[in-house]
Amino acid sequence: MPVCPYARMHVPMKKAFFIHTTGCRANQWDSSVIAGNLEGAGYAPAGVDRADLVVINACTVTEGAVRDIRRFINRVRRENPGAKVVLAGCHGQAYPDDRFGADLVLGQAEKLSPDRYAAAGGTFVGPRESLAMDEAPEHPAMVGKTRFFFKIQDGCDRFCSYCVVPYARGGPRSRTLAEILRTMEALTVRRVQEVVLTGIEISAWRDPESGAGLTDLVTVLEDAPTPPRIRLSSVDPLMFDSVFVETAASSRKLARSFHIPLQSASDTVLAAMRRPYRQKDVKDILDRVLARMPDAGIGMDVIAGFPGETEDLFDQTRVFLDSYPIYYLHVFPYSSRPGTAAALMDATVPRGTAKKRVKALKDIDARKRDAFHHRFTGSRARIIPESKLRLGGYMRGYTDNYMPVHIPYDSRLENRMVEVRIDRVEGGIVLGEPIRDNDQ
Numbered sequence: 246m247p248v249c250p251y252a253r254m255h256v257p258m259k260k261a262f263f264i265h266t267t268g269c270r271a272n273q274w275d276s277s278v279i280a281g282n283l284e285g286a287g288y289a290p291a292g293v294d295r296a297d298l299v300v301i302n303a304c305t306v307t308e309g310a311v312r313d314i315r316r317f318i319n320r321v322r323r324e325n326p327g328a329k330v331v332l333a334g335c336h337g338q339a340y341p342d343d344r345f346g347a348d349l350v351l352g353q354a355e356k357l358s359p360d361r362y363a364a365a366g367g368t369f370v371g372p373r374e375s376l377a378m379d380e381a382p383e384h385p386a387m388v389g390k391t392r393f394f395f396k397i398q399d400g401c402d403r404f405c406s407y408c409v410v411p412y413a414r415g416g417p418r419s420r421t422l423a424e425i426l427r428t429m430e431a432l433t434v435r436r437v438q439e440v441v442l443t444g445i446e447i448s449a450w451r452d453p454e455s456g457a458g459l460t461d462l463v464t465v466l467e468d469a470p471t472p473p474r475i476r477l478s479s480v481d482p483l484m485f486d487s488v489f490v491e492t493a494a495s496s497r498k499l500a501r502s503f504h505i506p507l508q509s510a511s512d513t514v515l516a517a518m519r520r521p522y523r524q525k526d527v528k529d530i531l532d533r534v535l536a537r538m539p540d541a542g543i544g545m546d547v548i549a550g551f552p553g554e555t556e557d558l559f560d561q562t563r564v565f566l567d568s569y570p571i572y573y574l575h576v577f578p579y580s581s582r583p584g585t586a587a588a589l590m591d592a593t594v595p596r597g598t599a600k601k602r603v604k605a606l607k608d609i610d611a612r613k614r615d616a617f618h619h620r621f622t623g624s625r626a627r628i629i630p631e632s633k634l635r636l637g638g639y640m641r642g643y644t645d646n647y648m649p650v651h652i653p654y655d656s657r658l659e660n661r662m663v664e665v666r667i668d669r670v671e672g673g674i675v676l677g678e679p680i681r682d683n684d685q
Contacts, residue, residue, distance in 0.1 A: 260298065261291035263328075267313055268304025270443040270478055272334065274396035276302045278357055279333075281382045286360040293321060299328045300359050301347070305336035305413055307580035315345050322346070331359050335413035340583070341370045353414065376400065376415035381428050391631050391642075391660050393437045393472070397425055397462075398444030405508075406519045406586035407551065407579065414445050422452040422465065429471040438629045438660055439474040439500075439643075447477065448484035460489045467496055473662060474629070474645070476500040479546070482507065482522050485530040494537040501538045502572075502647035505530075507545040510565035511558040514551050517590070524565060531569055542572040542617065542646035547606055550579040550599025552590035559602050567609055572617045572647070574610035578603050611673075618648060618670045625666055625680065626650065632659045636674070650677045 262283045266276040279300060280290065293299060299321050304310040314336060321330055332347035333356035344350050349362055352370030357379055362369055378399055400417045401410050432440055442462075444450065450459045457465075459480075466475060475498045482505050493499050505527075509515050512523045534541055547562065566574065578599045581588045594602075621644075628642030628650050635641050639651040642663065651674055652658070652665055658679060665677040 260288050261296045262288045262298040262300060263291060263293045263296035264300045264302060265293070265317055266302045267310060268302075268306065268335065269445075270394045270441065271396050271399065271445055272302050272304060273394050274443065275334065275356070275379070276300075278379055278382060279359065282358050283360055286358075288360065293328075294324045296325065296328055298331065298359065298363055299325070300331045300333055300356070302334045302356065303332060303336040304334075305339050306409060306582070307577065308582075309580065311336070311343075318345050318347060329363060331356075331362075333359065335410075337368075337370055338373065338415075339409050339413035341368050344368070373412060373415040376418070378418045378420055381420065381424050383431070391437075391629050392439045392441060393432055394441045394443050394478075395425075395428060395432075396420070396444055397442050398447050398450040401446045401449070403446070403521075404519065404586075406517060406590075407508075407548065407582070409582040409585055410445060412584060417446060417449040419450045419453060421454055422457060422462065423454070425462070426465075426469055429466065429469060432472050433470045436660065437472045438662060439476060440472045441476045441478055443478040446481060447479070448481040459484065460492050463489075463492050463496060463499055467498060471498060474498060474500055476502060476647075477504075479504045479506050481505075482527055482530055485534060487533065490533050490537055500645050500647070501540060502542040502544075502645070503534065504544045504575075505546070508548050509551065509554075509558075510562040511554070512561075514554050514558050514562070517553055517587075518548075518551060519586070524561070527565075528569075531571070535570065540621075540646055542644075542648065544573045544575065544647070545571060546575045546577070548577050548579050549602035549606055550594040550596075552579070552587055552594065553592040554579075554594055554602075563602075563605060563609070566606065571613055573614050574606055576603050576606040576610060615670070615673065618673075618675050621648065621667050621675075622669060623667065625664060626677075627662050627664050628652070628677075629660065629662055630655075630658045632656070639676075648675055650675045652677050652679055655679070 264276045264280055266272050303314050330347045331349045332344055333351040337350045338352040341350050348366050350368040353376050354371050355369045397420045400415045402416045404411050448459055480503055508518055510524045626644040628644055630640045630642040634654055638654050640654045641649050641651050643649055650665055664680045666680055667677045669676050
């Protein structure tokens with residue numbers, strides 16, 4: 246039986262809660278805030294079978310995410326029929342009438358304090374226009390202590406034709422620079438080794454007080470008290486101008502890994518998606534990044550089977566991705582979401598065709614990962630090993646460019662910056678050894 250990941254070792258209090266989180270890293274941050282607020286209201290974390298309040302902080306960006314909501318609610322009803330089920334977050338905000346048997350539906354603002362609505366039933370969802378940036382807790386709840394996901398930005402106003410996020414998250418808003426610096430210092434005191442700056446569109450981050458942007462933030466963090474490694478979550482392609490790339494390349498703290506939501510490399514499809522760049526822009530970006538950071542790990546989101554994507558248009562994306570030395574792909578079949586412009590488009594791609602295109606892109610992903618991993622065999626890197634036992638005797642940590650390296654398990658290495666030698670790749674698994682003093 247799973248236990249709430251925010252559970253701590255203490256005696257349960259009067260009421261218990263369980264949080265089930267799906268979707269992006271911003272949702273993970275939100276769930277940590279919800280957990281802290283519930284504990285402050287007198288609730289204790291527990292397993293899903295013993296919780297009085299089960300909160301589903303739910304993604305809604307794909308049909309698959311919605312299926313997961315239904316499955317989980319059905320599971321809770323079987324395993325804990327007396328629990329109050331709260332459907333919260335993106336799904337509640339965007340589609341408040343689709344409750345799937347939940348007792349309570351909460352929007353983005355309301356979900357942060359579900360205890361306030363626990364005695365009620367029904368739907369409590371405020372307008373997207375009124376959504377504000379949540380306040381960072383003084384002591385954020387954490388899962389483990391090696392890596393921390395810190396939401397510095399929320400919302401989006403791009404309204405890409407396929408995307409429900411602006412309806413689910415509201416317009417862009419940012420955490421203040423002062424609040425970011427306070428939280429970074431607190432994480433440093435707690436000996437967190439890596440912080441991932443996350444958000445819905447972090448390239449839209451602007452300090453509400455000074456107007457400083459993401460490039461300025463990276464510059465300020467360079468000399469501020471922070472964890473030793475800072476990683477960025479998904480970054481818009483147009484963020485990679487020459488100033489940002491130079492700032493990233495010169496940083497001692499910023500990880501050389503970048504995840505880019507490409508979606509397509511066909512100009513025709515990008516125009517239909519309402520994406521503000523074209524294939525040549527992406528080529529220039531990749532050339533710029535790899536010229537300054539040749540070992541950077543670059544990942545990309547790609548959608549296959551968008552309405553109107555012919556075989557020739559798909560081939561433009563496939564050939565482009567096959568030709569560039571990127572690290573990995575996250576591949577998704579197009580998923581129609583009610584209320585978006587793309588949901589009304591003609592020329593729907595048959596499901597079987599979309600499935601074949603997904604497979605073709607996943608084959609490219611597998612080759613890219615394998616080539617990237619083998620490229621660094623015999624080299625040295627620094628990782629931050631996590632405590633979880635893997636593969637029967639290994640622990641895993643990520644390199645600067647986001648390669649997962651497995652080394653023999655040694656609890657003394659947990660949450661430390663460890664230099665390793667990458668020895669080999671077996672079955673897609675990168676294996677290495679820590680470098681001891683006498684190995685230097």
